[in-house]
Amino acid sequence: MWWYVGKRLLQTIPVFLGATLILFSLLKLRPGDPILNLAGNKPVSQEVRDALAAQYNLDDPLFVQWVLFVKNAITFNFGETFSGQPVFDLIKDTFPVTVVLAVMALAIDAILGIILGTLAGLRRNGAFDTVVLVISLILISVPIFVVGFVAQLTFGVKLQWVPATVGGDWTLSELVLPAIVLAVANFAYTIRLTRTSVAENLTADHVRTARAKGLSNRLVVRNHVLRNSLVPVVTYLGINLGALMAGAIITETIFNIPGVGNTAFLAIQRGETSTVVAIVTFMVMVYVLMSLLVDLLYAVLDPRIRYV
Amino acid sequence: MRFSRRTRMAGIALVAASSLVLAACGSDDDGGGSDGDAVISVYGTNPQNPLIPTATNEVGGGDPLNNLFAGLVSYNTDGSVENEVAESIEGNDDSTVWTIKLKDWKFTDGSDVTAESFVNAWNYGANPDNKQLNNYFFYPIEGTDDIGNTTGGDTVSGLKVIDEKTFEITLKKSESDFPLRLGYSAYFPVPEAAYGDDGKITKEYGERPIGNGAYMLTESGWERNKQIAMEPNPDYDGNHKAQNGGLVFKFYAGGGADSAYTDVQSGNLDVLDQVPPSALETFEGDNQVQAFNEPGSNFASFTIPERLEHFSGEEGKLRRQALSMAINRDEVTDKIYNGTRTSASDFTSPVLDGWTDEIEGNDVLEFNEEEAKKLWAEADAIAPWTGEFQIAFNNDGAGNREFVEALTNQITNVLGIESSPKVYPTFDELRKEVTDRSIQTAFRTGWQADYPSMLNYLGPIYATGAGSNDGDYSNKEFDSLVTEASATQGDERYELITDAQEILLEELPAIPLWYANATAAVSTDLKGFEFNWQQKPEYYKLTK
Numbered sequence: 001m002w003w004y005v006g007k008r009l010l011q012t013i014p015v016f017l018g019a020t021l022i023l024f025s026l027l028k029l030r031p032g033d034p035i036l037n038l039a040g041n042k043p044v045s046q047e048v049r050d051a052l053a054a055q056y057n058l059d060d061p062l063f064v065q066w067v068l069f070v071k072n073a074i075t076f077n078f079g080e081t082f083s084g085q086p087v088f089d090l091i092k093d094t095f096p097v098t099v100v101l102a103v104m105a106l107a108i109d110a111i112l113g114i115i116l117g118t119l120a121g122l123r124r125n126g127a128f129d130t131v132v133l134v135i136s137l138i139l140i141s142v143p144i145f146v147v148g149f150v151a152q153l154t155f156g157v158k159l160q161w162v163p164a165t166v167g168g169d170w171t172l173s174e175l176v177l178p179a180i181v182l183a184v185a186n187f188a189y190t191i192r193l194t195r196t197s198v199a200e201n202l203t204a205d206h207v208r209t210a211r212a213k214g215l216s217n218r219l220v221v222r223n224h225v226l227r228n229s230l231v232p233v234v235t236y237l238g239i240n241l242g243a244l245m246a247g248a249i250i251t252e253t254i255f256n257i258p259g260v261g262n263t264a265f266l267a268i269q270r271g272e273t274s275t276v277v278a279i280v281t282f283m284v285m286v287y288v289l290m291s292l293l294v295d296l297l298y299a300v301l302d303p304r305i306r307y308v
Numbered sequence: 309m310r311f312s313r314r315t316r317m318a319g320i321a322l323v324a325a326s327s328l329v330l331a332a333c334g335s336d337d338d339g340g341g342s343d344g345d346a347v348i349s350v351y352g353t354n355p356q357n358p359l360i361p362t363a364t365n366e367v368g369g370g371d372p373l374n375n376l377f378a379g380l381v382s383y384n385t386d387g388s389v390e391n392e393v394a395e396s397i398e399g400n401d402d403s404t405v406w407t408i409k410l411k412d413w414k415f416t417d418g419s420d421v422t423a424e425s426f427v428n429a430w431n432y433g434a435n436p437d438n439k440q441l442n443n444y445f446f447y448p449i450e451g452t453d454d455i456g457n458t459t460g461g462d463t464v465s466g467l468k469v470i471d472e473k474t475f476e477i478t479l480k481k482s483e484s485d486f487p488l489r490l491g492y493s494a495y496f497p498v499p500e501a502a503y504g505d506d507g508k509i510t511k512e513y514g515e516r517p518i519g520n521g522a523y524m525l526t527e528s529g530w531e532r533n534k535q536i537a538m539e540p541n542p543d544y545d546g547n548h549k550a551q552n553g554g555l556v557f558k559f560y561a562g563g564g565a566d567s568a569y570t571d572v573q574s575g576n577l578d579v580l581d582q583v584p585p586s587a588l589e590t591f592e593g594d595n596q597v598q599a600f601n602e603p604g605s606n607f608a609s610f611t612i613p614e615r616l617e618h619f620s621g622e623e624g625k626l627r628r629q630a631l632s633m634a635i636n637r638d639e640v641t642d643k644i645y646n647g648t649r650t651s652a653s654d655f656t657s658p659v660l661d662g663w664t665d666e667i668e669g670n671d672v673l674e675f676n677e678e679e680a681k682k683l684w685a686e687a688d689a690i691a692p693w694t695g696e697f698q699i700a701f702n703n704d705g706a707g708n709r710e711f712v713e714a715l716t717n718q719i720t721n722v723l724g725i726e727s728s729p730k731v732y733p734t735f736d737e738l739r740k741e742v743t744d745r746s747i748q749t750a751f752r753t754g755w756q757a758d759y760p761s762m763l764n765y766l767g768p769i770y771a772t773g774a775g776s777n778d779g780d781y782s783n784k785e786f787d788s789l790v791t792e793a794s795a796t797q798g799d800e801r802y803e804l805i806t807d808a809q810e811i812l813l814e815e816l817p818a819i820p821l822w823y824a825n826a827t828a829a830v831s832t833d834l835k836g837f838e839f840n841w842q843q844k845p846e847y848y849k850l851t852k
Contacts, residue, residue: 036739045457047436048443055439084358084514085532093533152567157574157596164574165567167558168534254567258533262561269704269734270356 001299004307008292012285017070019284023277024066034058034082034271056082056274069277079274081267087278090263095282097170098259101251102244104172104179109187110237117194117233118226124199132195136188148181148254165256178255182248186240193236197229204228230301238294242287345553346852347537348834350579350845351568352557354533358514361496362433362440370493372536372557375847376519377496380408380426381487382547387660387760387841389488392546393421393497393520395473397490403482403795410473415499416524416541423475425497431463432509433494444775445494445758448486450478455775482795488759522548522848523555535559548848551836555847572597572829578852579834581845583827585707589646597829603650604826604843605657605757607765609818610699610715611779612750618693626687628816631697632672633680634722640714641822644707648827652820655812656765659841662802663762669813673820677722684723696726698749702735711821712752742778753778753818760841762805766790770817781817 035044035052053059056079057068072079078087120129155177156164166174201207202225210224249261260279267275298305355369361377364370380394391397395409413421432438434446436457447456450466458464466478479486489495497520502513516529523538530536536557540550558577560568565584571577573596583591583599592599612628614620619627637651650658653665653673687693699716701708709729716727730749732738741747755776757764767790768774772782786808793804826843836849 033736033740033743036736036743044441045436045443045453045455047457048439048441051436051439083354083356084511090532152570157570160574163576164570165576167576168531252561256560256567256571258559258561263533266561271734271736 001296001307005292005296008295012288015284015288016281020069020073020277020281021066023280024062024069024273027271027273027276028062028065030271034273056272058273065273069274073278073281078278081275082270082272087275090275091260091279091282094258094260094263097166097175097257098245098248098252098261100172101175101179101182101248101257101259102241104175105182105186105244106237106241108179108183109190109240112183113187113190114194114230114233117191118198118221118229120191121195121198121202121229122221124195124202129195132191136191139184139188142184144181144185145250145254147184148178148251151177151181152254167256168258170257175257178251178257181254182244182251186244190233190236194229194233197232198225201225201229227301231298234297234301235294238290238297239287241290242283245283245286344551344851347554347556348552348578348847348850348852349556349558349576350847350850351565351577351581352536352559354559355530355536357441358509358511359517359530360440360502360509360514361493361498362429362438362442363514364493365441368559371844371847372530372538373493373496373517373519374844375521375523375538375555376517376525377493377521378413378519378544378546378548379492379496380410380490383491383760383840383842384547385838385840385846389491389760390547392491394490397487399484399486403484403486404479406477406479406486407470408475408477412473413520413545414543415497415501415518415520416543417499417501417518419499419501420472421497421499421520422472423469424472425499426495427467427469427475428503429498430467430495431458432498434458434464435462437462438508442494445489445492447775448479448481448483448489450480454773481791484795484797484801485759485761485763488761492758520544522546522550526554533559533561548846550848552848552851555850569597569829572831575831575833578831579828579837579845579850580830581826581828581839581843583648583829587829588648588827591827591829594829596832598832598834598837600826600828600830600837600839601648602826602839603658604824604839605659605760605841606754606824606843607652607655607657607756608649608752608754608821608824609652609655610750610821611753611818612816613745613747613779615745615780616748616750617695618687618691623687623690625815626683626690627693628819629672630680630683630687630723631719632816632819633674633676633683634719635715635819635821636675636718637673637822638675639718640711644710644714645822648825649822650825652822654809655770655818655820656762656805656809657757657823660757660760660762662799662805664802664806667806667809667813669810672813672816680722684725693725696728698728698730700730700732700738700741700747700749700751702732702738702752704734708752715821745780751778756842762802763790763793766805766808766812767794770812779817781815783811783815786811 035049057065076088080086081090116132120132123129152164155161162177163174207220207224210220248259249265252259252261264276264279299307352371353368356366357363357369359369359373361373364373378392381389382392383389393410393413395411398407415421430446433440434443434452434456443456445456446452447454449464451459451464453459468476470476499518501518502509504510516525522541522544524541526537526539528537539554565582566586568577568580569584569587572580591597592601612619614624641649641651653670654667656663697719699712701712703709712729716729719727742751755765755769769776770781770786771790772787789804789808793801796804826839830837833852835851838846838849840846
């Protein structure tokens with residue numbers, strides 16, 4: 001298995017190179033001039049322009065910019081933002097809160113989603129199943145910003161149970177509401193996925209065999225139905241952690257969370273190439289590592305899967 | 309002042325009666341129920357540049373800087389000017405040489421504010437090697453080029469230190485209201501300690517500036533992406549003495565005024581000086597906030613360059629007038645902006661000294677369907693109209709799409725021509741095409757003055773060859789009126805400005821739309837909120 005892990009980790013190198021090259025190309029295709037953004041409608045002299053462009057390598061050919069970036073990235077030097085902050089520090093400042101938020105959302109999503117989904121799957125077509133299906137349909141249909149603003153207005157402004165926004169000094173308890181909002185849409189998918197998977201496995205051969213052996217219902221469900229049913233759910237959740245981190249931008253904006261989604265958005269708007277590439281590359285790495293983790297979890301869940 | 313995506317930098321501040329210097333603003337007794345020690349939290353965004361006066365050109369850094377530094381003059385709330393660090397500012401007969409004497413002030417590190425503190429900082433800002441974004445502000449001074457970069461050598465030849473407390477500024481041409489400029493943040497002094505061994509302002513200074521203003525940074529100072537905290541400067545003895553126990557600029561990610569508004573409602577933030585579009589309709593009736601809505605200094609227009617087909621010469625003049633009259637400004641300010649814009653009646657701003665709405669020819673800014681059709685038909689007689697009339701806008705600023713769509717619809721309805729918005733995703737994409745003159749449509753423009761003078765709304769935008777003359781407008785008569793007004797004092801000056809505006813109203817180098825109102829939502833327990841002429845709160849007056 002360690003050989004497999006090592007092989008997968010080696011694969012991240014071409015992924016890193018490819019992802020950064022694509023990002024550079026895309027940003028180069030973005031029209032406009034970041035320096036004009038800095039200057040507003042005030043004239044900028046050619047000298048100042050050139051000096052700024054040189055500082056951020058904006059005028060080098062695309063391939064040269066990319067090679068410089070990769071060379072520096074090996075030593076964790078990702079350059080500086082326009083405000084003079086090292087990009088690495090920026091990532092260090094903004095990633096923790098996003099990671100915590102995403103993990104909290106994922107936990108809510110996984111725990112509630114799997115429990116409700118399993119119950120619905122076991123009682124397929126019953127009243128409970130129907131209610132859960134209808135609720136999940138509603139949750140999927142309502143956009144996240146509606147849920148966000150309504151939750152903020154209700155619990156933050158009117159009832160004042162929680163602070164309306166998070167801000168720079170974030171604490172775990174402040175993140176609960178944003179995490180619930182972030183979890184809501186995914187959570188509905190998790191329910192549906194678990195439900196279908198459980199319902200399908202209930203009729204599988206190995207489950208029938210287990211029942212025939214006279215195992216108790218609880219053991220059958222836990223060891224034979226659920227464990228097997230979780231394979232697609234774990235895939236979904238694992239990939240989702242990446243999506244939750246990258247997709248947290250709306251939630252981050254509504255609740256003023258100084259996380260990575262917002263930072264990336266601002267950098268894109270200003271055309272800060274090095275910042276955008278560094279942040280998105282981190283995201284890509286999170287995706288890659290999560291999918292490795294998911295693959296390893298398969299082996300734990302389904303004994304038929306082996307890595308050599 | 310730069311015209312940006314949606315925020316504009318605050319330059320200047322001050323109040324009506326200059327004698328009204330809020331005596332010593334005793335904060336010790338809280339008998340009146342107000343607590344002078346209260347720290348006020350105000351809306352902010354993470355500064356995009358180092359906190360150096362000549363490097364900061366956007367609100368995120370500008371608002372904190374204006375509180376950390378004091379310039380030669382300060383602005384009263386109504387835009388009038390009062391000496392601050394300057395003891396006296398004297399011009400020669402033709403207003404080309406200004407001699408400035410300084411009071412005895414200190415920076416918060418204990419060093420003296422000297423003539424060199426100013427001159428070195430300005431030399432630094434004007435030198436293109438230092439990549440300072442505010443170089444533009446030095447262009448009136450002898451020894452710089454059109455956009456304020458040093459020519460011939462590393463220092464600006466028009467700046468001369470006479471002795472420790474005196475220096476002399478030589479201008480390129482006479483400018484009677486030059487002292488009005490000097491309260492802007494680009495002209496703040498910088499202490500000796502700021503410069504490193506290589507003569508450059510250090511990175512550390514940019515993160516933790518030492519100033520001479522009403523406030524100084526607290527121990528924690530600027531925490532990136534979180535806040536800037538400041539406390540009153542005990543040695544400050546100027547016009548804006550702090551009446552509160554300090555300020556915290558709380559940053560909102562992505563400039564998210566929406567979440568800031570909720571914070572004001574729930575009492576987590578005291579001052580939001582920019583009401584988000586989502587709350588514009590309701591904020592004045594919201595009993596969880598105190599609402600402020602006043603005419604402001606921010607001028608909006610759109611520009612149709614001369615070089616576009618059908619827009620040059622007599623034909624172009626008629627078409628511009630027709631378009632201007634085809635627009636129903638009141639309808640847009642009312643329906644789209646819910647009364648937070650005021651329809652324009654000139655090219656400047658109603659908050660300024662000498663402003664008047666009685667300018668001959670400003671009826672061209674009123675909706676007049678008949679006249680618009682008639683003028684358009686006259687232009688068609690010269691050369692028949694072809695093609696489509698488009699107005700370009702940047703889609704990353706809230707509300708831009710809505711107003712441009714409204715304008716083009718009105719134009720289609722009145723003139724019966726094809727008209728539509730042209731979208732640019734970001735501000736810099738639009739500005740790039742405007743700057744390199746490749747844009748083939750009309751485009752949205754705007755202006756916020758750097759200092760409280762009507763001339764600042766005219767010269768830099770419409771004078772021949774001026775830095776922000778995006779439409780390449782040129783009119784000799786207008787140029788000479790502006791030059792003359794610059795060298796004249798008193799009411800006579802306002803008459804010259806009115807004459808100059810009459811020319812603009814006839815030729816419409818830009819089509820005025822409206823003045824943006826200053827809007828704010830403030831927590832219910834806050835006292836002393838006032839807008840200065842720059843649409844910014846008078847931070848030092850805020851109390852609880």
